[in-house]
Amino acid sequence: MLWVILAATALFIAILETTTFPYNLGGNFLGIKPDLFLPITVFCALRLELLQASLVGLVMGLAWDLFSNDPVGLHSSFFVGIALIVGLLKDKFYNGPILVQLLVVLIASLIHRGGCAIILGLTYHSVDPLSVLWKVFMGTLLTLAVAPGLYFLLKKFLPPVRWKDVS
Amino acid sequence: MKRWRSRRHNPPRKILLALIPLVISLALLSLPFAFSDKIRLLAGSPFKPVQKTFLKAGRGVNRAFVWVPASWTAASKVKELEGEVQRLQNRLVQREVAVARLQTELASVTEYYKEIKVPQRPLLAHVIGYDVSDFRKTFLIDVGSRHGVAKDSVVLAQDALVGRVSSVGPYTSRVLLITDPASRVPARILETSDLGVVEGTSGGLCRLKYLPKWSTSGGKVQKGFRVVSAPIGGIYPDSLYIATVADDVEEEGTPYKTLKLKPGVDFTGLDTVLILSTPPLQDGQELRNITSSKGSGQTPVPLASGSTAGSRR
Numbered sequence: 001m002l003w004v005i006l007a008a009t010a011l012f013i014a015i016l017e018t019t020t021f022p023y024n025l026g027g028n029f030l031g032i033k034p035d036l037f038l039p040i041t042v043f044c045a046l047r048l049e050l051l052q053a054s055l056v057g058l059v060m061g062l063a064w065d066l067f068s069n070d071p072v073g074l075h076s077s078f079f080v081g082i083a084l085i086v087g088l089l090k091d092k093f094y095n096g097p098i099l100v101q102l103l104v105v106l107i108a109s110l111i112h113r114g115g116c117a118i119i120l121g122l123t124y125h126s127v128d129p130l131s132v133l134w135k136v137f138m139g140t141l142l143t144l145a146v147a148p149g150l151y152f153l154l155k156k157f158l159p160p161v162r163w164k165d166v167s
Numbered sequence: 168m169k170r171w172r173s174r175r176h177n178p179p180r181k182i183l184l185a186l187i188p189l190v191i192s193l194a195l196l197s198l199p200f201a202f203s204d205k206i207r208l209l210a211g212s213p214f215k216p217v218q219k220t221f222l223k224a225g226r227g228v229n230r231a232f233v234w235v236p237a238s239w240t241a242a243s244k245v246k247e248l249e250g251e252v253q254r255l256q257n258r259l260v261q262r263e264v265a266v267a268r269l270q271t272e273l274a275s276v277t278e279y280y281k282e283i284k285v286p287q288r289p290l291l292a293h294v295i296g297y298d299v300s301d302f303r304k305t306f307l308i309d310v311g312s313r314h315g316v317a318k319d320s321v322v323l324a325q326d327a328l329v330g331r332v333s334s335v336g337p338y339t340s341r342v343l344l345i346t347d348p349a350s351r352v353p354a355r356i357l358e359t360s361d362l363g364v365v366e367g368t369s370g371g372l373c374r375l376k377y378l379p380k381w382s383t384s385g386g387k388v389q390k391g392f393r394v395v396s397a398p399i400g401g402i403y404p405d406s407l408y409i410a411t412v413a414d415d416v417e418e419e420g421t422p423y424k425t426l427k428l429k430p431g432v433d434f435t436g437l438d439t440v441l442i443l444s445t446p447p448l449q450d451g452q453e454l455r456n457i458t459s460s461k462g463s464g465q466t467p468v469p470l471a472s473g474s475t476a477g478s479r480r
Contacts, residue, residue, distance in 0.1 A: 015296070017296065018299055020225035032301050047313055050181050050182065057188065058188035067307075068295065068298050069298055069349075071196055072198065072207055073194070076188075077189065080188045080189045081189060088182070114361070116302055124367075124369075126367060128369060146405040
């Protein structure tokens, strides 16, 4: 049941991002949209088991791939990769406070957007570097701005963050 | 000891299991793009009504957001007039192109006339969703192969070029805008007849590249010059307005010049587009009335040259 809800959420976000976000409804800034998929993937990766986190990444990434012109599998690979890295490293640092979790979202967003920008730049040489850089940083900031809302929403549904001091 | 061993050996197995989604993603990535794109459009088709509803609702809310301050500043009136001016300017370019052609190339006009006798089926399509990625400039439309849309069909709005259909599903199609980095449109400058290629930059502007510095105009291109399509490659028709020269980009050490272009279409508020689909409909394909989005089974109405597909203002 949880997975059905998750898949429905992913599709709902995808439809939101492709329809209402391109219009200035508070979720769009100069044509740049926040990424709602990534904070959910990161927060789930911090709270769930590694396999579950990886599956969440796959569901979120596939929902993105379904509504984008990028090659199918590109964003799901990124999301699963991010979920795996966060899931593997979550016990290595103190990840309880919201600020630390937001920092993880910031780094993950930079990796995702930066990676996409690099792939785009290598594929199509006509890309305007300044415009792409602006989109990477502005998009990351917008994602960071919406992340706290998603954090408090997910806090109600997901188990609490566990932190194991391995040192 | 046994417990210790199981603890020691469990994590790698967990990691291996967790790697399965990554393998699935990479396997999807290795599929041929045309195949995966078809599957994507097919899988996305059931969400067409939901996307339409959301887009309509979004536009409604957006209009309300715009209307409230506009009632104080009359900005909406200005915007409306700007849109009207843009439409008229775009139409003017078309007329100028026609006059120039008539005056100088009478023979090619005859050829062109023969060409446009080829049965083209202009379709009116509604935009149902934009691209999730900020880096890509594409959108989905609510017509597909069932309505007669073919890959590489030319898409127009506000009497200017929007892009081309990059992939076609049965009920939906994806349009690659001229601002997408994957877009390449053969073009020429109307005032100088210099040839080049219009490329998307992933931003709001395009670029006209490979413009020879040694051209007849001596590379003297000014801001405001208009760029129209050139019939090279067989996809785009001749003399379709694309964009206006916005700036000059000097590139040292190359024999070519690059220009920044402002597209002739405002993509943000695009509601309806026209699709010029060259291949004729086959048996079993739905006919679609260009005046109605629901019109399956009705005879398509021939399109007048001065159609007004574009943004709903």
